[in-house]
Amino acid sequence: MKAISFQSITKQYDSPKGSVRALSNVSFDIEPGEFFGLLGPNGAGKTSLISILAGLSAASDGRVTVHGHDVQKDFAQARRTLGIVPQELVFDPFFSVRETLRIQSGYFGIRQNDDWIDELLHNLGLTDKAGANMRQLSGGMKRRVLVAQALVHRPPVIVLDEPTAGVDVELRQTLWQFVARLNKQGHTVLLTTHYLEEAEALCSRVAMLKQGKVVALQRMSELLGASTSNVLKFKIDAILPEILAAKARVTGRIVQLPASNAAEIESYLTVLREAGLYPEDVEIRRPDLEDVFLEVMARGDVPQEFVA
Numbered sequence: 170m171k172a173i174s175f176q177s178i179t180k181q182y183d184s185p186k187g188s189v190r191a192l193s194n195v196s197f198d199i200e201p202g203e204f205f206g207l208l209g210p211n212g213a214g215k216t217s218l219i220s221i222l223a224g225l226s227a228a229s230d231g232r233v234t235v236h237g238h239d240v241q242k243d244f245a246q247a248r249r250t251l252g253i254v255p256q257e258l259v260f261d262p263f264f265s266v267r268e269t270l271r272i273q274s275g276y277f278g279i280r281q282n283d284d285w286i287d288e289l290l291h292n293l294g295l296t297d298k299a300g301a302n303m304r305q306l307s308g309g310m311k312r313r314v315l316v317a318q319a320l321v322h323r324p325p326v327i328v329l330d331e332p333t334a335g336v337d338v339e340l341r342q343t344l345w346q347f348v349a350r351l352n353k354q355g356h357t358v359l360l361t362t363h364y365l366e367e368a369e370a371l372c373s374r375v376a377m378l379k380q381g382k383v384v385a386l387q388r389m390s391e392l393l394g395a396s397t398s399n400v401l402k403f404k405i406d407a408i409l410p411e412i413l414a415a416k417a418r419v420t421g422r423i424v425q426l427p428a429s430n431a432a433e434i435e436s437y438l439t440v441l442r443e444a445g446l447y448p449e450d451v452e453i454r455r456p457d458l459e460d461v462f463l464e465v466m467a468r469g470d471v472p473q474e475f476v477a
């Protein structure tokens with residue numbers, strides 16, 4: 170039995186202005202107990218795929234099962250198996266945190282759930298907010314409640330759609346510790362995120378979507394090991410010469426340049442020297458997930474606009 174099975178999923182949104190093909194023939198399986206990353210630029214189709222998985226929107230073609238339950242034909246069973254943390258913050262502002270979680274428990278027919286609710290509140294750093302109304306909470310706190318809400322019925326499969334977008338570092342760490350522990354206890358996790366460092370640290374396997382198509386599906390270790398190029402990394406205070414700027418990933422003073430061999434590294438350093446620039450903290454490292462992601466997305470002839 171697969172935890173999740175996407176079988177030839179196609180999704181088309183039709184409107185009077187025309188139609189958008191958000192997903193084309195997407196197929197892959199997630200095994201029970203996996204920590205799986207679904208990555209891709211904005212608009213790649215990640216949320217569309219998760220909405221279909223959640224049974225919230227119907228695929229134009231294809232089929233999804235969760236623990237063998239078809240998400241359309243066997244909605245109740247599939248829904249019970251899933252805990253979904255949606256990308257959008259949706260909640261009722263008039264209920265307190267605890268009420269919100271009790272109502273969600275009731276929705277799954279669970280009556281006495283306060284022990285588990287207390288444990289969720291504790292693990293998500295929400296204990297002192299239990300009595301607060303949802304509208305009084307900051308964005309980060311609301312996000313924590315959404316996570317708790319997804320978990321009230323102890324679902325074996327947990328799906329998180331950009332759970333750390335716009336969230337502070339502390340919550341990110343609290344959340345990842347908790348989700349990693351649930352995964353160790355046997356829960357399957359499907360995660361989408363723009364934070365590729367987080368995905369690299371957490372996920373054992375990933376799929377990359379580009380314009381609604383699967384363009385990579387691999388174990389994390391294979392994905393990182395397969396790249397033939399290394400990365401030249403250094404710090405610099407000046408503006409980079411144009412020829413390097415075109416190839417570089419620049420974050421403040423940190424510059425990172427993919428280099429397929431020693432000669433290329435030498436040529437980069439020569440360009441800097443001839444421009445009278447002196448890089449500091451020079452190192453050569455293996456590519457990380459962000460490098461691989463950029464490489465995969467740059468491949469092929471499909472024009473891309475994306476946020477990494």
Ligand SMILES: Nc1ncnc2c1ncn2[C@@H]1O[C@H](COP(=O)(O)OP(=O)(O)O)[C@@H](O)[C@H]1O
Pocket residue numbers: 182189190191209210211212213214215216217218
């Ligand atoms: N309800 C909708 N109606 C029309 N187009 C949509 C709708 N939802 C998403 N899309 C389009 O489908 C594509 C994929 O979007 P989405 O699934 O949200 O991607 P991602 O989550 O990867 O950013 C985008 O082109 C988006 O504009």
Ligand SMILES: [Mg+2]
Pocket residue numbers: 215216217256330331
């Ligand atoms: Mg999305």
